[in-house]
Each structure stands twice: as C-alpha cells, then as structure tokens.
Amino acid sequence: MGTNPGGEGGPSTLLNPEEIGPVLTSLGVCTFDLPFRTHDGRFGSGGNVTCVDPEHIHIFLTAGVHACERGGPDALVQFITDLLEAQRRGIGLEYGAKTFSRADVVRVLGAGIVFVPMVNPDGIHWDQRTNTIWRKNRNPVSGDPANPNDPAWGVDINRNFDFLWDSRHFDPSAAPNIVITDPKEPRFHGTAPFSEPETRNVAWIFDTFPRIRWYMDIHSFAQTILYNWGDDDNQSSDQMMAFWNPAYDGRRGKHGIADYKEWIVESDEANLRGVARRVSGAMETVAGHQYPTQQHVYFNVGVSGTGRDYALNRHYRPGSQRNKVYGYTMEFGSSHFYPASIAEFRSNIREVCAGLMEFCLAAADIGLT
Numbered sequence: 184m185g186t187n188p189g190g191e192g193g194p195s196t197l198l199n200p201e202e203i204g205p206v207l208t209s210l211g212v213c214t215f216d217l218p219f220r221t222h223d224g225r226f227g228s229g230g231n232v233t234c235v236d237p238e239h240i241h242i243f244l245t246a247g248v249h250a251c252e253r254g255g256p257d258a259l260v261q262f263i264t265d266l267l268e269a270q271r272r273g274i275g276l277e278y279g280a281k282t283f284s285r286a287d288v289v290r291v292l293g294a295g296i297v298f299v300p301m302v303n304p305d306g307i308h309w310d311q312r313t314n315t316i317w318r319k320n321r322n323p324v325s326g327d328p329a330n331p332n333d334p335a336w337g338v339d340i341n342r343n344f345d346f347l348w349d350s351r352h353f354d355p356s357a358a359p360n361i362v363i364t365d366p367k368e369p370r371f372h373g374t375a376p377f378s379e380p381e382t383r384n385v386a387w388i389f390d391t392f393p394r395i396r397w398y399m400d401i402h403s404f405a406q407t408i409l410y411n412w413g414d415d416d417n418q419s420s421d422q423m424m425a426f427w428n429p430a431y432d433g434r435r436g437k438h439g440i441a442d443y444k445e446w447i448v449e450s451d452e453a454n455l456r457g458v459a460r461r462v463s464g465a466m467e468t469v470a471g472h473q474y475p476t477q478q479h480v481y482f483n484v485g486v487s488g489t490g491r492d493y494a495l496n497r498h499y500r501p502g503s504q505r506n507k508v509y510g511y512t513m514e515f516g517s518s519h520f521y522p523a524s525i526a527e528f529r530s531n532i533r534e535v536c537a538g539l540m541e542f543c544l545a546a547a548d549i550g551l552t
C-alpha cells in the first residue's frame with residue numbers, strides 16, 4: 184500500500200491464523216515459532232524483519248492480542264510488507280497526506296524490528312468463525328466444557344501479565360473495576376499471572392531479544408495513543424512508592440488521589456509523552472481526526488496485568504539488569520471492532536502504518552540503546 188501513491192489499494196479480506204506463518208515466510212523476513220503452544224494447539228509466528236542478531240533488535244511490535252480488534256494484524260503485516268518493498272525499490276512511503284523518505288525507510292529498517300502480528304491466534308480463529316466480538320483467548324479452564332459458546336471460556340491476555348496482577352495490590356474500592364476476577368467477563372485476568380501461553384510468548388520475546396527498548400501493542404478502536412503506567416497517576420518524587428513495594432498494597436488504583444501514585448523517572452515520562460505525540464500527529468495527518476495521547480490510567484479506570492506495563496516494569500524492579508522498555512498501546516480508529524467496509528479497513532491500515540513509521544523514527548531519534 185505505502186509504495187502506491189497515497190497508499191492506495193490494499194487487502195480486501197482479513198488474514199486468518201493459518202495464513203500468518205506462510206505470509207511472513209513469503210516476505211523474506213526471518214520467521215520463528217513462538218515457544219508456547221496455545222490451548223487449541225497452535226504455535227504463533229514471529230518475524231525478525233532484517234534477520235539481525237537478537238542483540239541488535241530494539242523495537243518490538245505486536246497485534247492481535249484482542250481477537251475481535253480486526254485489522255490490527257493486517258496493518259502490522261502491511262507495515263512490514265511496505266518497508267521491505269520500499270527498500271527493494273529504493274523509494275519512500277506514502278499514507279494519505281503523510282509521506283516518508285527513502286532515508287526514513289532505511290533508518291527504520293536499521294532500528295532492528297521484531298514483530299508478532301497475531302498474539303492470540305485461537306481467539307482470532309474463534310472470532311472469525313462465530314462473529315461474536317470475542318476478545319479473550321480460548322482457555323477452557325473456567326468454561327463449561329460442553330458449551331464452547333460459554334462466555335467463561337478464555338482469558339484476557341492483556342490482563343494476564345505479571346504486573347500488579349492481583350486484586351490485593353489495589354484499593355478495595357477500586358480493585359473490582361481494575362482486576363476482573365469473574366471468568367465470564369471479557370477482561371478476566373486468568374487464574375495466575377502468566378497462566379496463558381500467549382502471555383508467556385510475549386515475555387519470551389523480551390527475554391530472547393534483550394536489547395528491545397521500544398514496544399508498541401496495536402489495538403482498536405478507541406482512537407488514542409496510551410503509555411505507562413496504567414495502574415495509577417505517575418509521580419517522580421518518591422522512588423519507594425512503586426508497584427514492587429508491598430507497603431502500598433491495598434492503596435493503588437484511585438487516580439487523582441495523593442495516597443498512591445506510580446513512580447516514574449521524569450525523563451522517562453517526557454520521552455514516553457513526546458514519542459506518543461509524534462505517533463498521534465502522524466496518524467492524525469492520515470486520518471483527519473484526533474488521536475489524543477494519554478497515560479493509560481486516564482483512558483479508563485486503570486488497568487493491571489497489561490503487556491505494555493509489564494514491558495517497563497521489568498527494568499523498574501529493584502536490582503534489575505534488564506533493558507528499559509518504553510511501552511505503548513495504539514488504539515487505532517474505526518467505527519467498530521469490525522470495520523464497516525473495505526474502505527474503512529484500508530484507511531485504518533494506512534493510519535496504523537503511518538503511526539508505526541513515526542514511532543520507529545521517533546524511537547531512533549531518542550535512542551535505541
């Protein structure tokens with residue numbers, strides 16, 4: 184798409200889980216199977232775009248965590264396709280009114296990108312088969328085994344990471360809206376942190392590519408760019424007031440109140456915010472509508488167990504030797520979880536591709552190591 188004038192053309196159908204592996208192979212990226220087999224027996228696929236040493240990978244992109252958010256996996260695959268096609272032809276990229284130079288393409292490819300277009304293949308398979316706006320994976324542990332339509336099947340992968348996973352970390356009045364313990368709910372957090380193979384697969388990427396510095400997780404359809412943290416307001420004055428400190432259990436999650444705020448280094452917050460604004464600006468240029476940026480806690484009631492906060496928390500744990508990873512959630516715009524038309528499906532893809540290009544360029548500007 185991006186190598187056509189204005190980013191014209193594009194796919195007409197959704198990729199399904201069985202197509203992802205062959206598509207990545209056809210692109211010529213270095214593909215790998217994710218190590219943990221899903222409940223339905225799938226091995227998801229990932230790609231190392233330029234086949235570089237894992238130590239030279241600095242950007243990690245995921246999509247397809249929430250099964251019903253259609254177009255995310257397609258956009259991520261399109262982005263990689265466009266980058267490689269532009270490189271092959273020695274040209275730049277165009278998405279609507281947003282253009283990128285040939286030098287931008289070279290720079291983004293040089294940043295070292297690893298990506299997983301479909302983190303939740305079982306859920307996507309189920310959603311594409313049933314059209315039931317299915318969000319979770321397909322873990323049967325809490326559901327009626329005789330009824331695969333039971334809403335208690337499945338875990339929300341983006342609530343299952345080991346970051347303030349348990350209700351006890353939060354104020355009792357806030358916890359029920361933040362930590363969802365009812366398996367029937369679309370945001371059910373699972374039976375233990377990292378209980379799900381899909382969640383462990385994402386963590387495995389961070390372990391296997393230890394120099395990742397920038398992480399973007401693609402969702403829809405709220406039209407916003409979100410960044411760390413998701414559990415409470417940020418603060419940069421008291422390093423001890425932090426997620427790892429059990430002294431603050433039972434006090435987190437009531438944002439706007441001074442009894443607890445989440446520690447973040449001031450320059451980290453400035454970097455997070457600045458890059459979010461650049462991503463949003465690129466997407467607004469393509470979309471013609473606003474993409475507000477915000478710390479995640481202001482987007483809704485606050486969240487626990489997300490991949491984005493897990494990404495940064497690895498470095499912020501006391502004594503950690505792990506790389507600092509800035510975490511983002513892109514909520515691309517659409518009229519619904521299911522795009523209403525092929526035209527909307529494609530315009531969403533153009534917005535995401537422009538946002539991802541700008542994300543990688545902004546990351547390179549601030550620093551990849």
Ligand SMILES: [Zn+2]
Pocket residue numbers: 249252402403
């Ligand atoms: Zn989502």
